Amino acid sequence: MEVEGMLAPLSLSAKFEGSFAYLTVRDRLPTILTKVIDTIHRNKDNFFKDYGEEGVQAEKRAISFLSKMRNEMQTDKPVLILTDNAEDTETWNKYMQRQQDMMEDGEPVSWFKSPWLYMECYMYRRIREALYLSPPMDTFDVFKEGKTESFFESQRAIISVCTYLQELITNMENMSEVQLQEHFFKLLQVSLWGNKCDLSISAGQDNSQKSNPIDSLPDLQRFILVNDSIKVWSSLIAGKGCGSSGMKRGRVDIVLDNAGFELITDLVLADFLVSAGLAKQIRFHGKSFPWFVSDVTKQDFEWTIMQTMASNHKWMSASGAQWKHFMKDGTWSYHDHAFWTSPHEFCDMPADAADLYAMLQDSDLILFKGDLNYRKLTGDRMWEHTVRFNRALRGFQAAPLCSIRTLKANVQVGLKSGHAEQLGREDADWMTNGKYAVIQFSSPSKEH
Numbered sequence: 001m002e003v004e005g006m007l008a009p010l011s012l013s014a015k016f017e018g019s020f021a022y023l024t025v026r027d028r029l030p031t032i033l034t035k036v037i038d039t040i041h042r043n044k045d046n047f048f049k050d051y052g053e054e055g056v057q058a059e060k061r062a063i064s065f066l067s068k069m070r071n072e073m074q075t076d077k078p079v080l081i082l083t084d085n086a087e088d089t090e091t092w093n094k095y096m097q098r099q100q101d102m103m104e105d106g107e108p109v110s111w112f113k114s115p116w117l118y119m120e121c122y123m124y125r126r127i128r129e130a131l132y133l134s135p136p137m138d139t140f141d142v143f144k145e146g147k148t149e150s151f152f153e154s155q156r157a158i159i160s161v162c163t164y165l166q167e168l169i170t171n172m173e174n175m176s177e178v179q180l181q182e183h184f185f186k187l188l189q190v191s192l193w194g195n196k197c198d199l200s201i202s203a204g205q206d207n208s209q210k211s212n213p214i215d216s217l218p219d220l221q222r223f224i225l226v227n228d229s230i231k232v233w234s235s236l237i238a239g240k241g242c243g244s245s246g247m248k249r250g251r252v253d254i255v256l257d258n259a260g261f262e263l264i265t266d267l268v269l270a271d272f273l274v275s276a277g278l279a280k281q282i283r284f285h286g287k288s289f290p291w292f293v294s295d296v297t298k299q300d301f302e303w304t305i306m307q308t309m310a311s312n313h314k315w316m317s318a319s320g321a322q323w324k325h326f327m328k329d330g331t332w333s334y335h336d337h338a339f340w341t342s343p344h345e346f347c348d349m350p351a352d353a354a355d356l357y358a359m360l361q362d363s364d365l366i367l368f369k370g371d372l373n374y375r376k377l378t379g380d381r382m383w384e385h386t387v388r389f390n391r392a393l394r395g396f397q398a399a400p401l402c403s404i405r406t407l408k409a410n411v412q413v414g415l416k417s418g419h420a421e422q423l424g425r426e427d428a429d430w431m432t433n434g435k436y437a438v439i440q441f442s443s444p445s446k447e448h
């Protein structure tokens with residue numbers, strides 16, 4: 001799928017001392033691991049209550065696996081193959097071989113020498129392995145507490161977006177296309193800024209939404225570096241038209257990122273798309289095991305809808321009830337695939353997850369939420385900032401797609417000449433502090 005004659009730039013890596021990748025592997029990842037160990041330890045009594053002595057042994061075993069990994073990471077030991085014989089174990093081990101083949105002078109793949117994207121994903125897969133090898137703890141979500149807290153701490157913001165949605169739906173019939181478009185732009189931005197609330201960048205510290213998200217939009221506008229909303233709108237309108245001619249069916253795929261407030265903003269956006277007739281079907285894609293601290297799993301997805309329904313706020317519970325209904329009648333569906341919890345760049349998808357690629361190809365629009373998805377779309381590489389987004393996708397063109405992301409890693413393409421330099425002068429951390437954002441669109445019909 002790679003465009004001929006153009007090599008991809010180097011991967012971001014902790015081998016570049018002082019870089020954000022380096023600081024993440026040196027500081028943030030061990031902090032996250034320590035919190036994971038602490039969470040498991042704090043739940044010891046519960047494991048005993050549920051499983052007796054077997055539960056206590058499992059707790060010890062999991063903690064010992066995780067402490068060992070923390071030590072390997074901090075002393076830059078070679079990365080180990082996975083031994084848990086899960087559905088994706090072989091793929092992961094093959095990927096390690098691929099990385100090994102790319103190492104200079106046959107040096108072993110290791111935490112501080114290999115691509116950051118790979119090593120960070122690998123840490124979450126190893127957490128999974130530690131639990132998998134410690135039954136009956138294999139289904140325990142070490143990040144559940146944090147995700148639940150972040151949901152409850154964003155209650156007021158959740159109520160305000162649900163109220164906004166319900167008022168919008170009540171008045172929708174009399175709205176012109178221009179008015180609908182305006183509301184779409186607003187909800188897309190609410191979903192964009194929802195991405196500030198991830199728990200990986202804050203190493204698990206509270207990062208919930210406190211202010212009214214709709215009121216904050218005008219002040220935040222100037223932090224959106226690229227805003228392709230109008231192109232996203234056009235592709236929705238085009239998808240709608242195709243439905244009647246029997247081509248595509250008004251399908252929108254949302255590749256989810258974080259649970260908590262961000263997930264609510266995605267559900268509100270999805271509800272709006274269906275209620276306004278801009279989409280007939282929404283497919284949500286989540287993770288098949290706990291990932292990057294706050295990412296959505298099936299359990300989180302279902303829990304969030306149930307909690308929203310159970311609220312004693314009228315508009316919040318009405319939203320939850322509507323979402324449950326969408327799930328029940330198939331208008332909405334939830335999917336997971338091992339590829340989303342793999343270390344692959346998305347340009348690998350046609351070769352490494354052909355079934356998922358084929359599924360995405362019948363979408364009218366794919367919305368990729370969050371920073372990690374942007375890193376995987378662009379391969380987490382040191383692209384020049386002026387390189388076009390289409391080029392950085394390196395052939396990943398399943399369908400029209402849009403990345404909605406606050407910047408939390410040193411990769412950003414598609415900027416005008418001079419823009420990155422200006423940002424660098426104003427704010428040295430512009431690429432990693434989550435203050436800036438992009439809504440970046442790419443369509444397969446455009447040349448690379």
Ligand SMILES: O=P(O)(O)OC[C@@]1(O)O[C@H](CO)[C@@H](O)[C@@H]1O
Nearest residue numbers: 198200201370371372373408409
């Ligand atoms: O994908 P998300 O939730 O927007 O961000 C996840 C993330 O915060 O985790 C890493 C830090 O550990 C960052 O590089 C990355 O941006």
Ligand SMILES: [Mn+2]
Nearest residue numbers: 198257258292
């Ligand atoms: Mn995330």
